[in-house]
Amino acid sequence: MGYTIVQKIIKSHLVSGEMTAGSEIALRIDQTLTQDATGTMAYLQLEAMEIERVRTELSVAYIDHNTLQSGFENADDHRYIQTVAKKHGVRFSRPGNGICHQVHLERFGVPGKTLIGSDSHTPTAGGIGMLGMGAGGLDVAVAMGGGAYYITMPRVIKINLTGRLPDYVSAKDVILEVLRLLGVKGGVGAVIEYVGEGVKTLTVPQRATITNMGAELGATSSIFPSDELTLAFMKAQGRESDFTELYPDADAVYDSEYTIDLSSLMPLAACPHSPDNVRSVESLSGMKIDQVCIGSCTNSSLSDMLTVAAMLKGKTVHPDVSLSISPGSKQVYTMLAECGALADLIAAGARILECACGPCIGMGFSPKSAGVSLRTFNRNFLARSGTADASVYLVSPETAAASAIAGVFTDPTTLGAAPSISLPDKFTVNDNLIELPASVDEAKNITVERGPNIKPIPKGKAPDRDLDCELILKVGDNITTDHIMPAGAKILPYRSNVPKLSEFCFTVCDKDFPRRALAAGGGVILGGHNYGQGSSREHAALVPLYLGVKAVIAKSFARIHVANLINFGIVPMTLAYEKDYDRISEGAKISISGFYNAVKSESVAYLTVDGLNEKIPLNLNLTSRQRDILLAGGMLNYTKNAK
Ligand code: MIC
Ligand code: SF4
Numbered sequence: 001m002g003y004t005i006v007q008k009i010i011k012s013h014l015v016s017g018e019m020t021a022g023s024e025i026a027l028r029i030d031q032t033l034t035q036d037a038t039g040t041m042a043y044l045q046l047e048a049m050e051i052e053r054v055r056t057e058l059s060v061a062y063i064d065h066n067t068l069q070s071g072f073e074n075a076d077d078h079r080y081i082q083t084v085a086k087k088h089g090v091r092f093s094r095p096g097n098g099i100c101h102q103v104h105l106e107r108f109g110v111p112g113k114t115l116i117g118s119d120s121h122t123p124t125a126g127g128i129g130m131l132g133m134g135a136g137g138l139d140v141a142v143a144m145g146g147g148a149y150y151i152t153m154p155r156v157i158k159i160n161l162t163g164r165l166p167d168y169v170s171a172k173d174v175i176l177e178v179l180r181l182l183g184v185k186g187g188v189g190a191v192i193e194y195v196g197e198g199v200k201t202l203t204v205p206q207r208a209t210i211t212n213m214g215a216e217l218g219a220t221s222s223i224f225p226s227d228e229l230t231l232a233f234m235k236a237q238g239r240e241s242d243f244t245e246l247y248p249d250a251d252a253v254y255d256s257e258y259t260i261d262l263s264s265l266m267p268l269a270a271c272p273h274s275p276d277n278v279r280s281v282e283s284l285s286g287m288k289i290d291q292v293c294i295g296s297c298t299n300s301s302l303s304d305m306l307t308v309a310a311m312l313k314g315k316t317v318h319p320d321v322s323l324s325i326s327p328g329s330k331q332v333y334t335m336l337a338e339c340g341a342l343a344d345l346i347a348a349g350a351r352i353l354e355c356a357c358g359p360c361i362g363m364g365f366s367p368k369s370a371g372v373s374l375r376t377f378n379r380n381f382l383a384r385s386g387t388a389d390a391s392v393y394l395v396s397p398e399t400a401a402a403s404a405i406a407g408v409f410t411d412p413t414t415l416g417a418a419p420s421i422s423l424p425d426k427f428t429v430n431d432n433l434i435e436l437p438a439s440v441d442e443a444k445n446i447t448v449e450r451g452p453n454i455k456p457i458p459k460g461k462a463p464d465r466d467l468d469c470e471l472i473l474k475v476g477d478n479i480t481t482d483h484i485m486p487a488g489a490k491i492l493p494y495r496s497n498v499p500k501l502s503e504f505c506f507t508v509c510d511k512d513f514p515r516r517a518l519a520a521g522g523g524v525i526l527g528g529h530n531y532g533q534g535s536s537r538e539h540a541a542l543v544p545l546y547l548g549v550k551a552v553i554a555k556s557f558a559r560i561h562v563a564n565l566i567n568f569g570i571v572p573m574t575l576a577y578e579k580d581y582d583r584i585s586e587g588a589k590i591s592i593s594g595f596y597n598a599v600k601s602e603s604v605a606y607l608t609v610d611g612l613n614e615k616i617p618l619n620l621n622l623t624s625r626q627r628d629i630l631l632a633g634g635m636l637n638y639t640k641n642a643k
Helices: 005-013 036-048 072-088 100-107 122-128 137-144 171-182 197-201 204-217 228-236 302-312 330-339 341-348 397-406 498-504 513-519 539-546 559-567 578-583 595-601 624-632 635-642
Strands: 014-016 024-027 031-034 058-062 091-093 114-117 131-134 149-152 155-162 190-195 221-223 256-261 268-270 278-280 291-294 322-325 372-375 391-394 467-474 523-526 549-554 571-575 589-592 604-609 616-619
Touching (some): 005 014, 005 221, 036 058, 036 137, 036 539, 058 072, 072 091, 100 122, 100 204, 122 228, 131 221, 137 559, 137 635, 149 559, 155 197, 171 204, 171 256, 204 221, 204 228, 302 341, 302 397, 467 513, 467 549, 539 559, 559 571, 578 616
Parallel strands (some): 155 190, 291 322
Antiparallel strands (some): 014 024
């Protein structure tokens, strides 16, 4: 039996475990990346584990999220990351160099290798046949120290692409179609592999748009073959020596299979407030809009920007619309300037932002009250834009540009022939904003600079012998990490300051939650399906830990978040019977007698709820490694004990 692309990469990186879908495997990690909003924690943890020098082939620290610097906090954190990276052997991508995933694809990704990043969109690297996975900062720190990365061996979903995209229909519409088909939890436990004749019609940046937004399916990763178009991209980056061909075997066996005929697709939009709430742009056309934002790690490549520039050339953005454009990297920005397309964007009235995450993570550009915002981004979770009652629609750059001119939702396919964009054979390469680490000798003299914003990381502790507390919060399905630990311009500056961050925990659902949690002395949270979907931010575990959360009970969990809970000693449990969800109310007194022992070795624990006669069975689907981490009170203690 042959192997799929992802199975080939896993096989060549397997440290332990069986390659049977559903079992725990450990992988050797070749490369890591961090970004600044999760990076400070990752490097604090690297220091806490006393790792002097990273042991990966390549590790890069990017500054791309917190670039507003409305106070000293971000600037201090940047300097911390810069100095800690230099000392410990990590390359440092300075602010202004671009969004981590875009820059990594351009300058560092290697087909066939493994990459983990403290950001959920790390699968962008799958656009060149690299296995990229999002992870919590602590897992990235462990990998930097040469430790393996543990995942559940994924199922492999094949998406067979046929045909060719029509004019004005683009890669974003492909991934929106996949989201429509599979939903935001359709990829949990799986890697999505794109194969078939249609693959040959998609360039690397288009492929990367698709693999990037596979994160919204809950997938472990998404990947394309590495073929002649990958080689052309690597050549254009001056990196052909990093190229290897990678295809699935002809007799590879997939767990499930879908076919998408690219030629049958139309412009699509994800409606508020979920990336899988997909409708045709045609059905929305004519709706008045207030804002358009183009950029983010999903759609900020040179080809996206050139397409938008060609559509805006000679036109003016509608007077009722505010249009922001953030190119994905310094390379993209430079080349836009060199070819004159930047002038076309400026002339049309676009507000050009620096190449960073910007509005995607609510760092400015919040829409007006009850505003309608069209964004080429990947997430439209409630309140993420910074305006709680705004309606955010996720669309392609083509739909965004057409609508920005018209002032209403516009299907670009109604505009006639699309502009033809040709990509240069050579990109402008200038890595001057990537700082190399110090040599081992020089490193001894480097002092890591720590600003006052950096506060100690809360420490987990072993589970209580018997759990006895309150159910402090009950929430529904698909709770995102943006609900648990919101981001945005007011909150992101405190990513290194957990006590301050805790004031905002779950406030999207319940303004009073932080106060209630502290008053109750902590407790347990009850969630629905796919609890913790979205980002890799471990703050969504660390902050609840600080507020005294000991366990989370849910119908099911998202992959990265459940790993983060375990890493910080919060016990994840699932309801054995979903119907029991309705029998537990917020505020109930609950207990589990023999909780410690259940975490140690039982597969089921029994929850007593005040006022209910029967006990509610809860599953503890934990590997023995995860049980040991929880018993140690989290990964930091666990690694210390192992020394
Ligand atoms: C996001 O898109 O939500 C983020 C901000 O990039 C996060 C990381 C973070 O919260 O810092 C992610 O996707 O992992
Ligand atoms: Fe940045 Fe947005 Fe991409 Fe997250 S999704 S890495 S915030 S651009």
